Amino acid sequence: MSPRLLELHFSQLAKAWNKSQYNNYSDNSKKLYHNKLGDLYRLLKTEDFSRFSQQEIMERYDVINMIFKSLEFLDSSTLNLLPFEIVTCLDCALRDWLQGDEELIIVTSLVNDINNYSFDESLATNEQLFKYVELQYGIKFASRLIQINLPATLSRDYLANVVLYHELGHFIDTKYQISRAIHDEILEKLFVKRKITPEEEKELADYFPFLENYLALEPYYNNQGEIKVLRYYLAEYFCDLFASQYIKTCSSHYLQYLTQAYASQHSNSHPSTKKRVELTEKFLSGDDSTFTLSKIKEAVNKTTAGKSLSVKFEEKKSNDFINLVPIDIENDSQLHYLFVHGWDLWLNNWHLFEEQNEMKFKLDREKVYDIVNSLIEKSIGNYVVKTNWDKAKANVSK
Amino acid sequence: MFLNKADIEKLLKEGELIIKPLLDTSQVGEISIDFRLGYDFLVSIQGREPFIDASLNNEDRHPISSFFQETRRNIGETFLLHPNQTVLTSSLEFIKMPRDVFAVLNMRSSYVRLGITIATIIQPGYCGCMSLELTNTNKNAVNMTVGAPIIQARLYRLSSKSNYFSKPRKYICQVRPQISAVNDDGDLKILHRIWEESNNKIT
Numbered sequence: 001m002s003p004r005l006l007e008l009h010f011s012q013l014a015k016a017w018n019k020s021q022y023n024n025y026s027d028n029s030k031k032l033y034h035n036k037l038g039d040l041y042r043l044l045k046t047e048d049f050s051r052f053s054q055q056e057i058m059e060r061y062d063v064i065n066m067i068f069k070s071l072e073f074l075d076s077s078t079l080n081l082l083p084f085e086i087v088t089c090l091d092c093a094l095r096d097w098l099q100g101d102e103e104l105i106i107v108t109s110l111v112n113d114i115n116n117y118s119f120d121e122s123l124a125t126n127e128q129l130f131k132y133v134e135l136q137y138g139i140k141f142a143s144r145l146i147q148i149n150l151p152a153t154l155s156r157d158y159l160a161n162v163v164l165y166h167e168l169g170h171f172i173d174t175k176y177q178i179s180r181a182i183h184d185e186i187l188e189k190l191f192v193k194r195k196i197t198p199e200e201e202k203e204l205a206d207y208f209p210f211l212e213n214y215l216a217l218e219p220y221y222n223n224q225g226e227i228k229v230l231r232y233y234l235a236e237y238f239c240d241l242f243a244s245q246y247i248k249t250c251s252s253h254y255l256q257y258l259t260q261a262y263a264s265q266h267s268n269s270h271p272s273t274k275k276r277v278e279l280t281e282k283f284l285s286g287d288d289s290t291f292t293l294s295k296i297k298e299a300v301n302k303t304t305a306g307k308s309l310s311v312k313f314e315e316k317k318s319n320d321f322i323n324l325v326p327i328d329i330e331n332d333s334q335l336h337y338l339f340v341h342g343w344d345l346w347l348n349n350w351h352l353f354e355e356q357n358e359m360k361f362k363l364d365r366e367k368v369y370d371i372v373n374s375l376i377e378k379s380i381g382n383y384v385v386k387t388n389w390d391k392a393k394a395n396v397s398k
Numbered sequence: 399m400f401l402n403k404a405d406i407e408k409l410l411k412e413g414e415l416i417i418k419p420l421l422d423t424s425q426v427g428e429i430s431i432d433f434r435l436g437y438d439f440l441v442s443i444q445g446r447e448p449f450i451d452a453s454l455n456n457e458d459r460h461p462i463s464s465f466f467q468e469t470r471r472n473i474g475e476t477f478l479l480h481p482n483q484t485v486l487t488s489s490l491e492f493i494k495m496p497r498d499v500f501a502v503l504n505m506r507s508s509y510v511r512l513g514i515t516i517a518t519i520i521q522p523g524y525c526g527c528m529s530l531e532l533t534n535t536n537k538n539a540v541n542m543t544v545g546a547p548i549i550q551a552r553l554y555r556l557s558s559k560s561n562y563f564s565k566p567r568k569y570i571c572q573v574r575p576q577i578s579a580v581n582d583d584g585d586l587k588i589l590h591r592i593w594e595e596s597n598n599k600i601t
Contacts, residue, residue, distance in 0.1 A: 026472050080469040324525045324571055325416050325494050359563040371571045378492050378527070378573040381437075382419045385473050385490065385545070389421050392474075 003049040006057050006064075010044065013064050017041050020071045026082075029105050029143050030074060036141050037070055043137050059136075062129055069123050073107045073147045083108060083155045085380040089339075090148065090168055092332040093246050097172050097307060103143035110152035117163045120147040121171045146171060158376040159346055162243070162250040162339050169239030176303040179234035182295050186230065190214055191221050200291045207275055207292045208233055209266055232269045237279055238296055244280045245312045246336040250343045252277045284311065313337045321345055322352045324371070326379040335383055342376045401499065401553040403428050409496055416494040416525075425547060432506065432547035434490035436527060438574040439477060440466040442484045452580045454590035463577045473545040479514065479534040486575035488527035490545055495524045497559040501551040503528065509548050512540050516549065523562025526572040 021038065025031045044063065052060065087106050094104060104124060124144035134140045148167070154160045173179050186204070189196055190211075196204075205212040210229055221227055243251040255273050256263060263273040270276075282290050288297070300309045314333035321327060321341055329335050345352075350368050353359065363371075401409075406426050409415035417431070425432040442465055451459035466486065471477055479485055495501065501520040504510070513536030520528055530549065534540055542548065568579050580586070594600050 026475055082470055082472075084470075084472065323494075326418050326492050328418065357563055358561055360561070361563070361566045367570060374526075374571045374573040378418075378571075381573070382492070386419045386421065388473055389419075389545075 001054070001057050001061060003052060003057060006049045006052075006060055009061060009064050010049070013041070013067055014045075016068060016071050020075055023074060025074075027105070029103065030107070033070070033105065033141060033143055033145065034074060036139055037067055040133060040137060040139050041067060043139070059132060063133060063136075066123065066126070066129055066133070070145060073109075073120070073123065073145045081110060081155070083110075083150070084384065085377050086150075086155075086158065086161045086164060087148070088380060088384050089246075089335055090164055092335060093165060093168060093312075094171075096312065097175075097304065099305065105143050105145050107145055107147050109147055109149050110155055111149050112152055114151045114153065116149050116151055117160075117167055118149045119164075119167045119171045120149065121174055124171070125174055156373055156377060158339060158342055158373050159250075160254060162247050162254055162343075165243035165247050166239045166251050169242030170235065172242060173235050173238055176300075178296075178299050178303050179231050179238055181303050182234050182238075182299040183226065183231045185295065185299070187221055187227065191218050203291045207237070207271065207279065229268055233271050234296070236270055236276065237292065238300075240276050240280050241283050241293075241296060241309055244284055245309060247339045248284060248313060248337075249277075249280065250339045252280050253343050253347065283309070313340070315340075319356075321372070321375050322349065322356050324353070324357055324375070326375055326382055329379060329383040335380065338376050338379050342372050345372050399555040400429070401555060405555075406431060406553060409499070414496040415499065416492075418492045420491065421545075427550075430550045430552045431501075433503075433528060433549040433551060434545050435477070435542055435548045436488040436490045436530075437471045437473060437475075437544050438488055439469050439471070440486040440575045440577065441469060443467050452578075454581060454586050455593050459581075461577075462581070466577060471544045475544050476541045477544060478539050478541050479532060480539045481534055481537055483534055485532050486577070487530045487532060488573065488575050489530060489549060490527075492527050492571075492573065493520070493525070495520060495522055495562075497523045497561065498556045499553050500556065501553050503530075504550050504552075506548055506550045509542075512536055514540060514542075514548075520551070521562060522556060522560050525562075526569060527574075529569070529572065529575055 017038075020034075023034060025034065040063070044060065044067075047060070049057065049060065087108060091106055094106070098104065124146045130141055130144075148164060150161065150164065204214070208230060210227075211217070217227060240251065240255075252273075255276060259265075259273040263277075266272040266275070279290065279293060282293055288294055297309050300307065312333060313336040314331065316327065316329070316334040316337050318327045318341070322345070327338060327341065329338070346368070350363065353363055353368065353371065403426060406415065410417065410420075410426070417425075420426075421434070425434075445464060447460045447464065450462055450465050452462075453459075473490075477485075477487075500522050503516060503518050503520065505514050505516050513534055515533050515535055516530055518529070518531065528549070568582065569576060
């Protein structure tokens, strides 16, 4: 890249910065991150690109891209329409998986794509770049940004939003390279150590159908050093288990809704819904006899320095939703269980609304949909408000 | 019968009246309960359409929702209410009313003095956040704090219980402000029919 082209790239950044430099944030950690971006931008501005080597040009190019991406995340963080209820739940789950004083800021983007549930972790996982910025410019970012994308029309659909727990699993997987570790171990077992029992062989073929004749894949493995589809499958299985730690079988319900008649079919990137649901149920029932499950659990423990895949929700029995009132939540573990209540009502107990509240009319499905989502939303909202209130009250005398 | 503090506390204790969250028991006063400003707002805006049509006589009318814009705040943040602006919001509290008690809502005196008005009632058996329609009659904008107690509810007991769900309800468990559903009123359909007949609009 020539210095002129880097000048072009920086000029484009200058436009973006001019537009965003006076952004307001309700969250102070976003403001601090923004201020650091400002410091970095001003230092870049003073540099004479014409004196740079090719490597220095490419390094600056990456730094400029990092500012662009950060601004994209911060600008699209839907300040005034922030779906803080679902963000709170995901943030609670995320905190279980961070190390020490690590700080991640979840930003949200409401998108016009009904299927776009995803996490963009490209900034949060690029530690090399942050280290470069610190060394080169002396600027240390205290936090990292990850962006959740969710469909604007479904931003209040808490039955559908359970998918985001699975997506959060992908972030954790990328961060700790969990599926990569299991992938390497299984392939080593198959092709290097050649120590596999007939039972394990049978199970592998069951959960990873392309491994049925795994010996045929050996030349490919020897050449490529990996079998991508195995990694994809492991990642999906891991994310299902990750989600079920918090929301029990809720993401299985949504998965079955999405795949419906194709639930028994697998693809080049995803295992069949049938097998995914089966593995999740084994995990939740504490059945550790499965080779795949035990490998995933072991890998989680190794790669995350001691964190474990385990049930983290706390069952909270309550008839409050049936009585048309929000549930009082006492801790983060109960918070995740609200989704289980919601799905249980939707799948099994519509009639209870009418019976329990002596309704003299039939509730239509849209009304039930609104009631379930409203009750989940308000239960989460009340927990957030109450927690903030109690915390602040302890430090203030009226 | 008008309910006093002891009556209200008894209803709360027995679970007949539900208020979630009741952040401070001092919200229950001698003759009323204070309710707080919620965090969801529908703000009236001026767009291309000249007026809100609360009739069914114009087939090309724009939905009422196009005259409002949604916005949210966190608790502790503020919301600026401009002069003559109408804003739909909700109480922070989700309530479930007893079947024989209704509530009359007014602004708390401190906010009436700032020129903010509201007048509405909550029916017996209602469940959900209370819909608050705030208007600023002051000549200056007023910056309001989300979570602040702004509403005062006086409770009255009926001579007998009623069933809120004796007929289909537009609003059940609403937790965010809802756009007026005036155009769904059954009477408007009858009035529209009369208008069509008087103007030879029936084909």
